[in-house]
Amino acid sequence: MFKVCRWDGEYRKCSDIINTILTDEGYCCAFNKLPVNYSLRNYEEFANVYPTRIIDWNPEDGYPKRTPRDVYPFRSFAPGQNLGLSVVLDANLNEYYCTTTSSIGFKALLSTPIESPKMADIGMLISPGEEIRVAIDVDIEDATTGVAGIHYSKRQCFFARERKLRFYRIYTERNCRLECEANFTLMRCGCAPYFLPRDQSTKVCGQKTESCAEESKYIIERYSIERLKCNCLPACYEINYMAVLTTVGKIKKKYDTVEEKFKGNVTAEYFAENMAVVHFYFSIDKFQKKTKSEMYGFPEFLSNTGGLLGLFLGFSFLSAVEVIYFLCLSNVCRYVTRRYSDKHKPRSEVVVYPYVN
Structure with missing residues (x-):
């Protein structure tokens, strides 16, 4: 699916920077996602390739001081398309498989390196035959030390050390909701969906229990009473990514990438119909953050x-x-x-x- 990958101004081998993860849409490809054992407890990693030095990153602690440039997860040091991630994706329409949507193309989702993505619900749709720019804006939230002395029911957020999850190592609101959905489905159906965390003794939901699992997901997302039982407040230290999609337009039949990288392996007509060129980059190099603090200290x-x-x-x-x-x-x-x-x-x-x- 990945034909060309460019990161930080350099062309890279896609298999060196793109790894496989399990989501609610099946196996998906991920960039800059931490290994499973860094985000989940007692889980084995797929046959993925990572750099030799990996930082145990989380939104609360961030990167250590004087961290080198080439550590994983990668960082972008400047805004703009040239220093972001650019990929060429092949939809291969002649051998297209089933999907949860009626459209043909790809889905993309922005999340932190420690979160499990929910592709089916909030994934962005990308159509083949187009060049798309995804400008990324960042919403950063943190908290002062004085807030830690206030009960979480009043400050409405959790520090990572306060809220321990059973399957996830790092607390985030999305991880908490996924774990709550897994526990709720296990209680109602006696199984857990294949993409949700579980222990070895838990059965995976099959065709007989698929309708029960879908109903459990609908209940946990639809009714506020069940969501309140999960007690999944936002994290006090949180990073959210917001994407602004800009469609440049249909790919021309004589695209530069065909001449430079494919070297005649595909025709220009096939490229214009099946390929999608997507650029992910930060729009600015400085972001404002919101700090939670006590109103009257x-x-x-x-x-x-x-x-x-x-x-x-x-x-x-x-x-x-x-x-x-x-x-x-x-x-x-x-x-x-x-x-x-x-x-x-x-x-x-x-x-x-x-x-x-």
């Missing part, structure tokens, strides 16, 4: 209290010093003075005049 409480006292009582910092002095220091000073005066008070002596001859 101790500094805000102290400043507001001082402002109110100063407004209604004429209170100031000098007044606080005077109050402390009169309540504490003045009593201490009087006590010390009294002790000193009692100790050095002159005693009354009887003067005996000598006899005078």
